[in-house]
Amino acid sequence: MVKVLRINMTNREIKSEELPEKYALLGGRALTSQIVSDEVPATSDPLGPFNKLVIAPGLLSGTSAPSSGRLSVGAKSPLTGGIKESNAGGITSQKLASLGIKALILEGQPEGNDWYGIKITSDGAEMFSAQDLAGKGTYEVTSLCRDRYGAKVAVITIGPAGEMRLLAAGVTNNDTEGNSSRYAGRGGLGAVMGSKKVKVIVVDSPSFNAPVKDAEKFKEAAKKFSKILMDHPVTGTGLPAYGTNVLMNIINEAGTLPTRNFRYGRFDGAAGVSGEKLAEVAVARGGKATHACHPGCVMRCSNIYPMPNGKVCAPVEYETAWGFGPNLLIADLDQVAMLNYICNDVGLDTIETGCALGVLMEAGVISFGDGKAAIEMLEEVGRGTALGRILGSGSVVAGKTYGVTRVPAVKGQGIPAYDPRSCKGNGVTYATSPMGADHTAGYAVTANILSVGGQVNPLLPEGQVDLSRNLQIATAAVDSTGLCLFVAFAVLDNPEGLPAIVDMLNAQYGLALSVDDVVKLGQQVLRVERRFNSEAGFTRADDRLPEFFQTEDLPPHNTRFDVSEADLDSVFNF
Amino acid sequence: MILEVRVFAGLEKQIPGARYGQPVEVDAPDGSSVHDLLRILNISEELVFAVLINGVHAKKEDTLKPGDRVSFFPPVGGG
Numbered sequence: 001m002v003k004v005l006r007i008n009m010t011n012r013e014i015k016s017e018e019l020p021e022k023y024a025l026l027g028g029r030a031l032t033s034q035i036v037s038d039e040v041p042a043t044s045d046p047l048g049p050f051n052k053l054v055i056a057p058g059l060l061s062g063t064s065a066p067s068s069g070r071l072s073v074g075a076k077s078p079l080t081g082g083i084k085e086s087n088a089g090g091i092t093s094q095k096l097a098s099l100g101i102k103a104l105i106l107e108g109q110p111e112g113n114d115w116y117g118i119k120i121t122s123d124g125a126e127m128f129s130a131q132d133l134a135g136k137g138t139y140e141v142t143s144l145c146r147d148r149y150g151a152k153v154a155v156i157t158i159g160p161a162g163e164m165r166l167l168a169a170g171v172t173n174n175d176t177e178g179n180s181s182r183y184a185g186r187g188g189l190g191a192v193m194g195s196k197k198v199k200v201i202v203v204d205s206p207s208f209n210a211p212v213k214d215a216e217k218f219k220e221a222a223k224k225f226s227k228i229l230m231d232h233p234v235t236g237t238g239l240p241a242y243g244t245n246v247l248m249n250i251i252n253e254a255g256t257l258p259t260r261n262f263r264y265g266r267f268d269g270a271a272g273v274s275g276e277k278l279a280e281v282a283v284a285r286g287g288k289a290t291h292a293c294h295p296g297c298v299m300r301c302s303n304i305y306p307m308p309n310g311k312v313c314a315p316v317e318y319e320t321a322w323g324f325g326p327n328l329l330i331a332d333l334d335q336v337a338m339l340n341y342i343c344n345d346v347g348l349d350t351i352e353t354g355c356a357l358g359v360l361m362e363a364g365v366i367s368f369g370d371g372k373a374a375i376e377m378l379e380e381v382g383r384g385t386a387l388g389r390i391l392g393s394g395s396v397v398a399g400k401t402y403g404v405t406r407v408p409a410v411k412g413q414g415i416p417a418y419d420p421r422s423c424k425g426n427g428v429t430y431a432t433s434p435m436g437a438d439h440t441a442g443y444a445v446t447a448n449i450l451s452v453g454g455q456v457n458p459l460l461p462e463g464q465v466d467l468s469r470n471l472q473i474a475t476a477a478v479d480s481t482g483l484c485l486f487v488a489f490a491v492l493d494n495p496e497g498l499p500a501i502v503d504m505l506n507a508q509y510g511l512a513l514s515v516d517d518v519v520k521l522g523q524q525v526l527r528v529e530r531r532f533n534s535e536a537g538f539t540r541a542d543d544r545l546p547e548f549f550q551t552e553d554l555p556p557h558n559t560r561f562d563v564s565e566a567d568l569d570s571v572f573n574f
Numbered sequence: 575m576i577l578e579v580r581v582f583a584g585l586e587k588q589i590p591g592a593r594y595g596q597p598v599e600v601d602a603p604d605g606s607s608v609h610d611l612l613r614i615l616n617i618s619e620e621l622v623f624a625v626l627i628n629g630v631h632a633k634k635e636d637t638l639k640p641g642d643r644v645s646f647f648p649p650v651g652g653g
């Protein structure tokens with residue numbers, strides 16, 4: 001039976017409910033956003049008893065579909081004040097799907113200061129006291145849970161930042177080796193989990209037991225899809241060789257690498273924190289340049305980076321290397337990895353923390369380029385000092401606290417690693433996505449910079465709205481399947497890609513969906529999310545970039561963000 | 575004419591002594607195209623997925639100018 005586990009933290013009751021018929025064809029982001037929309041009042045306090053944290057595997061998770069183990073975590077975001085789906089790799093999604101669990105819903109709020117854990121197995125779910133885990137970093141919590149419940153369990157947890165309900169706190173889970181680094185990082189969902197007083201959710205199950213109606217047809221479609229991924233130059237060759245941080249150099253060369261808190265588009269030290277450098281150092285120290293974040297991924301874009309202190313940061317991703325590297329004028333990969341590791345352990349989103357550090361450097365609290373000072377300041381988060389709490393609350397809070405207007409954020413969420421003035425398609429996505437500034441929500445870097453899915457000149461406003469719209473729709477659909485968004489590199493270029501995904505869905509669920517139905521699913525997800533935001537008080541004024549992107553030239557191309565407001569308002573005209 | 579060439583993501587192995595990200599100065603005949611430059615560098619065309627001239631995407635038939643910053647990439651992606 002497919003089911004929803006409803007975990008009420010007010011009375012500490014766990015109920016297993018049959019999945020309502022209306023949710024039967026939803027998974028991942030489509031399901032988290034629909035449940036949040038149906039059950040959470042849009043005007044509720046994100047950290048109050050009426051918000052709910054919804055965790056859902058994708059439609060294809062737990063099957064042999066390649067790269068299909070992505071997990072969606074949704075709620076009303078305390079960072080943006082709008083709806084949020086944050087997407088993570090790791091091993092939990094496949095395990096939940098294998099138990100027939102379509103969604104976990106954490107709701108209510110307990111009285112008192114006790115912390116709780118939840119353990120989920122094929123026998124059911126139970127709550128336990130997590131008092132002994134409270135205050136601990138995510139690496140230790142994950143390690144303790146693997147000792148207690150078995151080395152193969154999946155551990156969803158929050159760090160001290162989530163316990164303190166800081167706005168940049170994420171929800172993490174682990175990879176096969178037990179690294180608690182696979183984050184649903186964005187939007188402060190760790191604070192929502194903290195507000196429910198849930199420190200950890202342990203899932204014990206096999207990984208590939210999700211029910212499939214027509215196993216033969218499924219196998220055939222999955223094999224075909226796997227070949228499509230392996231045959232594409234980016235998913236079959238590029239990503240497996242150097243991982244996501246291979247982007248550092250091409251984004252730098254293209255002049256759209258946000259440098260010194262979005263002042264320049266190129267950084268002289270970029271190569272020193274790039275994927276090539278990472279691969280060199282990781283391999284020399286006995287780590288790995290390529291690694292899968294969940295079993296069955298064929299792209300293997302993750303990595304294992306041993307640090308000089310003997311600890312391991314796995315992985316160092318592009319966005320993180322950018323946020324702590326060029327954004328802060330730091331050219332030392334070991335310092336970048338250390339900042340990454342601390343975020344993973346204390347429980348913070350690396351992008352938001354990178355943006356917040358950039359704003360605090362802008363304010364002169366510490367100097368640009370001073371990696372040692374950045375590490376010391378980040379260590380304050382775990383100690384709960386006032387400055388640590390400001391840093392852990394993200395870029396907008398940092399800007400307001402120190403009177404800085406140069407704050408790269410939309411709807412309260414920090415802008416990631418592509419400057420919107422010279423990658424204008426992503427600028428449209430940052431401005432208009434219901435998620436706030438989110439590069440994955442409509443990754444126009446494909447056609448703007450990477451020559452994937454066509455070519456649209458990144459320096460001109462023309463064509464960017466159509467590009468962003470189509471990508472936002474496709475992404476909302478992909479995020480619902482549990483497939484990694486990176487499959488889009490192949491799907492955008494290969495006309496057989498999307499039909500192969502539809503064939504897998506049809507074989508698994510005994511359906512007769514068409515490619516059009518998948519597009520409609522993506523549109524429906526966006527409509528639901530936009531409606532929630534509108535009811536929460538968002539207007540057109542929230543679909544805009546910060547002023548300085550329109551008034552300051554970005555070297556080396558000396559361009560400004562000049563997509564018109566009317567064009568931005570037409571993104572959701574479907 | 576003198577060109578400033580950069581190679582990345584494994585392409586540096588095609589040029590003896592080159593390092594990713596570090597400029598390689600190349601003296602090419604005036605009017606050379608990207609095709610010509612790849613021939614001079616002895617880099618096989620099929621290894622090169624993207625070419626940027628001064629930070630802007632270019633085609634291999636495009637003509638180069640003195641002082642151009644030319645960057646070569648194999649297939650790359652991420653995010």
